[in-house]
Amino acid sequence: MNYKYISSLIAVIVLFLIAYVGVEAGGLQVVFGIVLPYVAVIIFVAGFIYRVMGWAQSAVPFRIPTTCGQQKSLPWIKPNKIDNPSTTGAVVARMFLEIVFFRSLFRNTRMSLKEGNRLSYNLEIFLWVGSLAFHWAFLTVIIRHLRFFTEPVPMAIQLLEKVDGFFRIEVLYDLAQVGLPGVYLSGLALLAAVTYLFARRLFISKVKYISLAADFFPLFLIFGIAFTGIMMRYFTKVNIVAAKELTMGLVTFHPTIPEGIGGVFYVHLFFVSVLLAYFPFSKLMHLGGVFMSPTRNMTANTREVRHVNPWNYPVHVHTYEEYEDDFREKMIEAGLPVDKQPEPVESEVEASEDKAPEEKE
């Protein structure tokens, strides 16, 4: 199974080389600093919309939420309003908890066979912690990066930076600071979480077995993004003023390539571009899909409020009349009521028993 992560690793290394060599040796700053980022954003936005529209176009014929708690039934039985939601508000609460806190994943258990004959299920919290750390750290990093795309930098972003980098000595100081930069926890958390998510795909046998190359590739890519970011900030010390000049040029549609930005920056930007362009065609679309999953985002009051299927079509049924035609004689004999009495001829003859086999046909 090695080929799955080896191929992904090689792909990311190749991407690294393409950008690094392209900039350092080929002088292709314009390509990696301007053209590809624009292309990537266009692909991301168009692709994301296309995928979501694709899902939206598919019908929702039935209301089939997975109910994870007591239904609302009799007034004196306490319903589980969130896990078995019967109002839109409750669905919103369920979705909020799902999307923001990964509530379903929080339930995760690990099964083990003890003493060879006893199954036990214990809370398994690491996947929940790891993925929550990953997503929240990633979100923080993204928001923090908005300082490269805004001038002046909004207070909210500055505040986030302050919280995120509370080890930092010179808060709100000039962006091109000297001395030891503060440590952003989000960056380290992201790197650690990506490493954990990778490690479990490698070392937990079941997860290894189900993993595809497409599961490793984004992990390597995001690892690469976080790694190059940290490199620039703490070690190679990228010229931040120049970097911001470039990013501001991109968002104001006056793209420029300032002097003095090293190859690592372009690698970082290229990795981000690749991630954006790859996003709509990959499992990363779970970002959009989680909002639209019909087992989670619908009310469970299915007997209370009728749901309409847009493509409901008539089907062949075996009607009561046909049924009675099949069994009329036997029904009468057994004293069961019938809608239609048998033909008078037959009842006159009173040979229902003899006729029975014929009728059965």
Place this chain on the structure above:
Amino acid sequence: MADDLPKSNELLTALDYGPSPKDWMDTPIDIRKGMYCYAGNPKSLETLGAPNARQWNPLDEDWKLPENWKEIIYEGFRERLERFRTFKIFMDICVRCGACADKCHFFIGTGDPKNMPVLRAELLRSVYRNDFTKAGKILGRLGGARPMTIDVLKEWWYYLFQCSECRRCSVFCPYGIDTAEITIMGRELLNLLGLNIDWIATPVSNCYRTGNHLGIQPHAFKDMMEFFVEDIEEVTGLQLEPQFNKKGAEILFITPSGDVFADPGTYTCMGYMLLFHYLKEKYGFDVTWSTYASEGGNFGFFTSHETMKRLNSKMYAEAKRLGVKWILGGECGHMWRVIHQYMDTMNGPADFLEEPVSPITGTKFENAKSTKMVHIAEFTADLIKHNKLELDPSRNDNKVITFHDSCNPARGMGLLDEPRYVIQNVCNHFYDMPANTIREQTFCCGSGSGLNAGEDMELRMTGGLPRANAVKHVHETKGVNMLATICAIDRAVLPALMEYWVPDVDVTGLHELVANALVQPGEAKRTTDLRGEPLPGMEEDADE
């Protein structure tokens, strides 16, 4: 039980969760005896007008498929992606985090990695990527895609009939991906090629023609109920008069035909009859049974959405014909998934019925006001809450009870506390199983969704292992000797499962317990329960 079924301790010893060294795509399909059900009888398929009715054998090389079978699958797949947002989203967004992997009773019981829900879905997803996504077309196997082949098709068939559509994995999935939905779609596709199992196809065909899965004709249905009347008279001294196909009755009662047919479901059926008798004597309750809508269950649900609709149509049609006010439904699992989440949409609106109100307590069943069908556990819980039943729980004192939440009422409805409330009022000894094995986390009996045949006994016993193991726990720690349930398939299959894993535990329906405890006006002194088992305390009473 099948002779070649391994002993339970052998099965446990052989259980291995270690991964196969080979990539799953390179592991060839091995259709193993004891793990699959026989092919659908062509006659049954013909009754329904289902495609490609023919004699075939899953063990044969040649499955006698139509020449253009790949095209049929492709078109069917495409059509379902458009018709079901669930299907499309579930094909697209799985990240293979593995949270579902050890949640499936079939995986826990067999250790077969393709029984991990994620991999069961990947069996279809791999083909989906190949046929419907750009990335899959370009990257091929590297992108997790593979073309449809006859071996892939056989793999689908084998593993889609090793899923009981219980939805336990869906509870744990961060995106709510529901393997039941994927299995339902997969089985629909297989049915387009005539690849059904007989344990589903023949009951469906029976139900279509005679009104119930077992093919009981109207007069025989009445006969069977009359046997129960005699049995009940023996135990209680009461003379019951159940009503059939009665026009103008207030309420139509529909329950799975399995309860009319085999023990211990029959005792549950007697339970309903005794409850109705009690309510009739005391409050003038007017309920009718139907021989036309004599099936609550719906194996059509395990065939295709269309077949489900065809069979389900009888409920509303019969309610309309008889002119009842609303419908009361018996204890059954998937029947209630269909009623709760599908019926009104498929065959409604039921505007010819009234919003259900209990004629005895006056309670409005607000939660059923559109579908107009009430679960008997809701109905009985309401009666007990309003003190409308005279109950003597000590008549169930020979039983130490635990409750098995059936998958569908738990995860497709949320009927969890009503049955527990009823049990706690009709019995003195009740203990729940461990929290991770009940309520929304309940484990399937291992034989749901039409897999309760005789030839796949090993599959059933392995799939039922997690459930049985939890029963064993309360059996050993609390002395539980009776497993109560609200599902007809449970009542049919759990006795075999208990016999295999926890031999001292028996199986009962909820309303059998109710009827045991129900003190009827004018009844004879009760010395046995409905099964004829002696009631220890009562004998002493008799001596005094």
